[in-house]
Amino acid sequence: MTETPAAIVIDTDPGVDDAMAILYALADPEIELLGLTTVFGNVPEPVATRNALQLALLAGAPALPVAAGAARPRLQPPRPFATDVHGADGLGTAVLPPLPPGRLPDPRPAARFLAETCAARPGEVTIVAVGPLTNLAAALDVHPAIARQARGVIVMGGALRQKGNVTPFAEANIHQDPHAAAAVFAAPWAVTLVGLDVTERVILTAADLAPMVARSPRCGALLAEAAEFYFAFHKASEGLDGCHLHDPTAVIAALRPELFRTAVAPVEVTVRGPEAGRTREAPEAAARPLTLCLGVDAPAVRARFLEILHAGRLP
Template sequence: MTQPIKLIIDTDPGIDDAMAIFYAAAAPDIELVGLTSIFGNVTTEQATRNALRLLEWADLPDVRVAEGASKPRALPAFPPSHNVHGDEGFGTLLAETPKGQACDESAAAFLARMAREYKGELVVCPIGPLTNIADALDLDPDFASNVARIVLMGGSLDEGGNITPHAEANIYHDPHAAERVFASGANITMVGLDVTHRILCTAEDFDAIEAASPRLGGIINEMSRFYLHFYTTVGKHDGCSLHDPAAVIACTHPDLFTAQSVSVIVPCDGDTAGATQRAHDGRAAVNVLMSVRSEDVKRQFIDEMSKLS
């Protein structure tokens, strides 16, 4: 087996964030070296608490958490997505006060330092708005070249949006940060709605995960019921999309996806604010995932989640 990748997940937990973090905890090809918190599904303060709590549940006390930005770069703060993830981020499950605390560094400083320490090795996987990543680029001009890859969950090239007709939520919630990241020249893979809308898990799938892994699988199954119910309220009865887990899986299993090399620009105002569009200004291209072996990704997710203690 090859060496596990060194991974930092930038996260706003969030039910599918919890799935992604537990997946990373279970996967033998991932060394989780940190979590950074960001607003989005919940407030940044809640995201920090939830990240710490998830690590305690997963028995990963040595994984550090760094608290990130509390609002977008230029826009007013958005309300959290309580209708999707519940008031505390975990559906109806209470997010108890964690025993641990976030480290003293800001998320941007932690990201920049880890990218220097693990130059050419560190993979950063943002699964919320990209504010912390943009702040790290501003803080350290070498951040874009120090990281091996940025594999982000966000955007939509051809699929259309999920918060406006054009925009996916993570990009929409800080388009100025997203534009900074896409223009940075970093090695970026965009895991957007073009693929995540095609990877669905059902209630029966989560029941199977709990049967194989009663403790942590049971936690995920309880959270999933709220998430699945939200999907039914918008007319989707065939399961919930594995948005954030798909991004983490793409970090280690790129063979399960097909990418296009596309230069991406993000409009920051008007009707198309937060869209991820094809750019024609000479900027570096990024890898945009456009098709997926959906059943194989789903099987990978279920198999690893079933190994949780």
């Protein structure tokens, strides 16, 4: 265990695997979760914000700041929400507890929350972005100092050496707002791309969640019910008995970079046309270099995720 927990903000569009990532971060003693910022993507932004607030409440963190963010892409028309993957409200058929009166989002918009959180602890805060990158691009627009004040950015997004998951070319988060992704990748901060090249290698099954249901009944039951819908989608679309552990893998990458095989190279983002959202390694002079996760110790990442969720630290 690290001596000092890693300070993290998760930018999210919950989403079943987002919920997995949020609950993991709240349970991991090596993480100091400073807040959640929400964005459209898997669901509309108001639903994402409500889900984030409810997940924090369910997990026994009712005071965790949740700042609402972008409701649409920067330039392109909005894409369809991922209701076929995550359900109409983002968490399959699971029903979250109602919010108590007065439990509202942080009054700051997400871009300001990100900037002020990083400015308050310069060089300490890692932003883990597991949705479209619109909030991060907005923060760069209004608060450009965030690029030198953040410790770094972990992006769950992209598909470098394999096909996408929403088109043959594009991964969902980048596809939702490729202009934002291009702005984030061009900014002078340390970006690590945790894309489908590694996240599709880490598989979770329904049986994996059973011990969590026993040891953290409230959160475990919610996650197991939400995951049923997610598992059914993967079975129907890929014949997979389980699901890809996309967003939790990105959170784990922030703490366990040694579990990933990486390369350093610039990345180009296609922003329009039939290949919109495509990410590919670019010539050296074309863009700023990013850290690219190209391989993963999938059993170790899965084991870390299950170790934390099975420990019984959540209610």
